[in-house]
Amino acid sequence: AQSVTQLGSHVSVSEGALVLLRCNYSSSVPPYLFWYVQYPNQGLQLLLKYTSAATLVKGINGFEAEFKKSETSFHLTKPSAHMSDAAEYFCAVSTSGNTPLVFGKGTRLSVIA
Amino acid sequence: EAGVAQSPRYKIIEKRQSVAFWCNPISGHATLYWYQQILGQGPKLLIQFQNNGVVDDSQLPKDRFSAERLKGVDSTLKIQPAKLEDSAVYLCASSLGDRITEAFFGQGTRLTVV
Numbered sequence: 001a002q003s004v005t006q007l008g009s010h011v012s013v014s015e016g017a018l019v020l021l022r023c024n025y026s027s028s029v030p031p032y033l034f035w036y037v038q039y040p041n042q043g044l045q046l047l048l049k050y051t052s053a054a055t056l057v058k059g060i061n062g063f064e065a066e067f068k069k070s071e072t073s074f075h076l077t078k079p080s081a082h083m084s085d086a087a088e089y090f091c092a093v094s095t096s097g098n099t100p101l102v103f104g105k106g107t108r109l110s111v112i113a
Numbered sequence: 114e115a116g117v118a119q120s121p122r123y124k125i126i127e128k129r130q131s132v133a134f135w136c137n138p139i140s141g142h143a144t145l146y147w148y149q150q151i152l153g154q155g156p157k158l159l160i161q162f163q164n165n166g167v168v169d170d171s172q173l174p175k176d177r178f179s180a181e182r183l184k185g186v187d188s189t190l191k192i193q194p195a196k197l198e199d200s201a202v203y204l205c206a207s208s209l210g211d212r213i214t215e216a217f218f219g220q221g222t223r224l225t226v227v
């Protein structure tokens with residue numbers, strides 16, 4: 001079975017600072033990995049996904065994530081935080097084309113002016 | 114392209130009452146998921162449909178929850194009778210289902226059981 005651990009339920013950064021949200025996964029087979037963002041009272045929107053191609057994945061809104069098999073990690077980064085990035089971020093894992101996503105507990109990102 | 118539609122957006126009911134949620138997935142998406150998201154937690158899968166067949170309902174509390182997708186398009190999720198711990202956001206998602214593609218989520222239905 002697969003699982004996801006997101007370190008830090010709440011991360012706070014200053015506007016313009018680096019954003020780093022941590023995600024570690026557990027999977028018995030090669031995983032597919034995703035980052036989703038959720039704004040208040042909204043559904044989840046895909047930021048980026050890793051599907052065994054390039055290990056550095058670029059997503060929307062300037063976010064990117066790097067798949068590191070040796071560390072079983074898929075951390076999300078953004079060089080410069082913007083106020084509009086304040087939201088809840090979820091890391092998720094799947095193991096094949098049609099298996100459901102397993103989500104982490106989420107990390108709430110706050111951006112301070 | 115229209116997204117995943119869910120209704121209602123909000124629902125407040127008393128415990129032991131029944132409630133139903135509706136989901137219309139993106140046109141052409143064979144796979145449909147219902148997730149439960151309790152406040153402060155990540156979404157948890159309740160049930161997965163492939164067309165009108167159930168693929169995975171291992172985490173669905175079948176004594177009170179039921180779901181159907183009769184024509185392989187729209188889906189309804191029902192809770193009867195509701196308990197206080199059912200208060201959550203119920204998210205519907207759909208995907209093409211043929212290879213590794215992302216799931217697209219609706220805005221969810223926020224259920225409050227009092």
